Amino acid sequence: MTRACEPGGPVGRASIKDIAQAAGVSHSTVSRALNDSTLVNESTRERIKALALEMGYIPNAVARSLKAQRSGTVGLVVTSLTDPFFADVMAGVDEIAGRAGLSMFVAASHNDPDREMEVIETFHRRRVDGVIVAASRLSNRYRERLERIHVPIVVVNQHTEENPEFHAVALDEVGGARLAVGHLLEVGHRRIGYLGLGNRQRSNRLRLGGYRDVLRRADLVPDPAWALIVPESEIGEQDDTEIGESRLPDLLEAGVTAVFCYNDRVAVGALQTCRAHGIAVPGELSLVGFDDIDVARWVDPPLTTVRQPRAEMGRTAMSVMLDLLEERPGHDCMLAPELVVRASTAPPRR
Amino acid sequence: MTRACEPGGPVGRASIKDIAQAAGVSHSTVSRALNDSTLVNESTRERIKALALEMGYIPNAVARSLKAQRSGTVGLVVTSLTDPFFADVMAGVDEIAGRAGLSMFVAASHNDPDREMEVIETFHRRRVDGVIVAASRLSNRYRERLERIHVPIVVVNQHTEENPEFHAVALDEVGGARLAVGHLLEVGHRRIGYLGLGNRQRSNRLRLGGYRDVLRRADLVPDPAWALIVPESEIGEQDDTEIGESRLPDLLEAGVTAVFCYNDRVAVGALQTCRAHGIAVPGELSLVGFDDIDVARWVDPPLTTVRQPRAEMGRTAMSVMLDLLEERPGHDCMLAPELVVRASTAPPRR
């Protein structure tokens, strides 16, 4: 009665009620027929299915979600949509979610904890079945608001060291740093620097730890000036690359022959400075990055770096989420990085 | 009666019914109070709002969507989540959508028209209010299935030349090509090549058109061998960069002094080949790309290219979508590219 939706008529949004009317049965029967319930006669099922196809019926997932108390969606929060790191994580999540028939909400937090919390709350309003947060900056300040959210949360590469109650997928940061510094050591360097970023709390601390660890085991006493952690207050709105560009000279002055950079962007910045100052890489200075972003492969010289299994991290996070959704126990997960040797590292000149 | 949801009790999912019971009013009153309706006494409104806060009430957007026949969501289909081009488009869409209070579904089509159609249908099942498709490959084969989808669709940088019924946001491809080739001409080149990709139907044809156009206006008769369009059949699974790497020699043999590449990836590949063969860029060969992806800035030499206003395209697409959602007339939109001169172009040797 509401809208004309005859079998041959104008194709509008047809509901199971419309189909029921056209078939001369109740909407319950239609519902059962379309869901292949055994509680419906085979011939009527065929008839209803044919009718549904003819009328262009497309089930309403919203209504289904309301009834089922499960939406078949997950929310993904990333700090930036344009950062290739998160793009790969996103792709990994999408792959597994798509395979499981789940749809994915995405939103950016722009590295702002308040905004991050708002996005999570929006997702919760939409009744997503789970939330995956990449590089979360949520601190204990948000505990109260988080407790109102009754949704499983999985965190990828958490930036803070709080909220341990989340399930976490993380990279073995210490191991990654060991690979990088170990490689430099093996090649022959002894005066190795570290250029770190203070606004990356957790990962920076761990990478610094790995750096020190390797040097200590090699019975080297690193000059404190070799490890430069740019404090958060001095970073401000600056891009990582700019940091690398502007801060490399400090380390050069300290007399290092190789620098392990917090990430590839920092390393690329450092590389720019070398090019500008006529410092040969790797002839006079070796550089190692972290992440293996696309750019690392195409700069000159191509960058030696530590590859994070980014897509794998997304896939793993989503797999853990699926476990949680199926009421199976969730678990934490630590993934192994991989050293990618390219052309930005070589033995020291002497 | 279903679950215990007392004011001070365990905070579970509270519905307006639970609040109504706790406040001793009907759920209608609660609904009105929370929506600031004038049809409710101010004091009871205050009381109900306080109670809602205390009980940790979070409105159910699913139920709201069902009732309102509008979900407050849009779906974004991209061919690849890891391509930085789409990442920027996504960010633009997210920005405007977020500002309008809409949430964004995202899924990848992996350049497969069938998959693209499936994703759109999934979005429709979830009753998104609109769909934005980046680099759509939908042909007329899908017309029938598309007609069942009663959802506004906006297309960004459509790849095919069919389905003109969609609202489209596109780049002025011809103008972009004119900028690139015009720049080479102005710098002094006369034997200018074009390295195009046959699997990008529409944009490749337009860029080729712009290339020919500029040369014709300059009264140059280009050797047909200077324009190399790699046919789709020969591309297969190859990355754009690999194409550039492997196909540049063909153009060099044809005797060009400058090459306008279909995009930056192709140009980066070409640059690799030059480096490998000891061909100086821009000394012996000038290269121009298209897109201005991140890498373009960091390769050596930094790439002269045509910048697409990618985020702007996403923002525009979402703005057009908002118009359509508000029943305002939609419109097509063509955005202007911008020439970015860096160091990969210079006057020809002689």
Place this chain on the structure above:
DNA sequence: ATACTGATTGCACACGTGTGCAATCGCAAC
């Protein structure tokens, strides 16, 4: 005192789907 007005509230239905339970029917066993 009565009627009218405005403010406030609840009832009942709607959105589209799924499902427990009862009802109906046909058929076979006693």
Place this chain on the structure above:
DNA sequence: GTTGCGATTGCACACGTGTGCAATCAGTAT
């Protein structure tokens, strides 16, 4: 013929929210 059983179907409610309409109540004008 009655009882029982399995197959099939419809009724009615649920999910959580929003809203038209009627009902109730207090206050004011007549």
